[in-house]
Amino acid sequence: MKRKVMEENKSTREGFGEGLIEVGEKNPDVVVLTADLRDSTKVSKFAKKFPNRFFDAGVAEQSLVTIASGMANYGKIPVVTSFAVFVPGRCLEQIRTTIAINNFPVIIVGSHTGFSAGLDGATHQALEDIATMRTIPNMTVVTPCDFYEAKKAIVEAVSLGGPVYLRLERDATPIITKEDSKFKIGKIDTLKDVKDPQVALIATGPILSEVLTAASRLEKNGISSLVLNCHTIKPLDTQAIIHAAKIAGAVVTIEVHQKAGGLGSAVTELLSQNFPIPVGIVGVRDLFGESGKPDELLKKHGLTAEGIIKKVKEVITRKNN
């Protein structure tokens, strides 16, 4: 008897680590640097396999990214890893000056974003990184939604020829895409398509599994929704977002990030100037996190199917008024 087996949850950082081995084998110019976090950021396999192409900068994030800039200047494709609170958090100016203005192909990997560093508390929970990185010219910003997407994202990132910020999470999360699903940086992936949607749900990162849960519950209540996986926050897939806004007439964005400056901001910047319709933003409301399990923190901040459904109902009311 054939039985569909649900795939085991896996983290986006693990997907990144696997993809990194693949690009390491394919491209000898790819080098990896970390700031004393080789296991946590899943680069220790690369370090073992390619010891001559791996560098540990110590707990020194500023020199981590500036050394990487120098390597890219010579012709290498450096991948730098740390927790996102530290990279880009502690070295934003160096990223701006020595990587972004130079337009060097440095892949900046910020792990443990959102509430995925839950127990560590507010100091280790990156909720502002999309906002800072997406305002820097030349920078591409990508949040993979699952293990497979993270694997594909690093493979494509090293081939782009410019700086990329890759936003990862620590914890194992549901597999939403398939190993062979199409993925292209800058191109929205429609996870749920319906004929006459009443709302478009646009989300980034592993929270998409919760968005899909919300969408199926909404459907049971007679509210049809599109679910768009906006893994690339910059450059934004403007065409797909405007199209979704036109057919749905209402949009809700979802991200584990401050409401200020994240995906919700990017989408409202676009729609307010091109196709103004009611938009609701589900995110963190100008608050820091605290110690707790990721699920508990997501719940506390309304980043659950219930929170999404509540926002959808609110936006649909605005649309119909």
Place this chain on the structure above:
Amino acid sequence: MKYLSTQGLKREANKVRQDVIKMITSVGSGHPGGSLGIVDVMVALYFRIMNHNPDKPNWKDRDRLILSSGHTCPAQYAALAHAGYFVSTKLSKLRKLGSPLQGHPEKGKLPGIETTSGPLGCGLAQAVGIALAARMDDARFRIFCITSDGEHDSGNHWEAVMAANKYKLSNLTLFVDRNRIQIDGPTEEVMPLDPLVEKYKAFGWHVLEIDGHNFEEIIKASDEARACYQGPTAIIAKIVPGKGVSFMEGDFRWHGKAPSPEEAKQALKELVDEEKSYGRK
């Protein structure tokens, strides 16, 4: 590249100083103190020490200079122009809209500029990155970096100092512009750095201390750094800020202030008199 004798270097440095004054005065903005101070090291690098080719600025095996203290770029721009990277008439465009001569250097705007710099403390780490990458590929070129002393306040710089020692980067030579001033005043008042030589020694570097206006010493120190296979070399160059213009020498107030047209006239007169004192070629 045409290499100059010590006497030729002196003449060249004088011409670069005259251009520095003209450029900064023309736009009424810039950093004369640091620019005039670093001229002799800059000229020695481009006209004697470095293996480079102005006709092929992107030649893979060229020696590289990372100017960490980007605010002193007028000296680098003038030296690059005189070396043949671009026509000297462009120098008058410093800091003007649409000009390749940005207020702080930007890679890609001008041939010979190896990186974007100006925000202090991050040049040495970039030089470390190039040196590491070069070693990975068995490339034989050398990497030079110029830092100001003021940027030694920055943690980023010391992080790079440690990394250069960890990887024993003998292909890297650092010139420290020890002019003892920064924007807010003397370095030892703003944030004491002494004993700087001992600090570098403690961090595992080979250290030399020289007079940053003496070409023989600059060249000898570079040769010694090249011969040192154990690790990176720091050349602490004692430099007089504003060198060559009597009323600017040693005065921190000339860090970031352009001379008035009258002051510029006086400065140029002093430099032209100096040029005349060298006699005919």
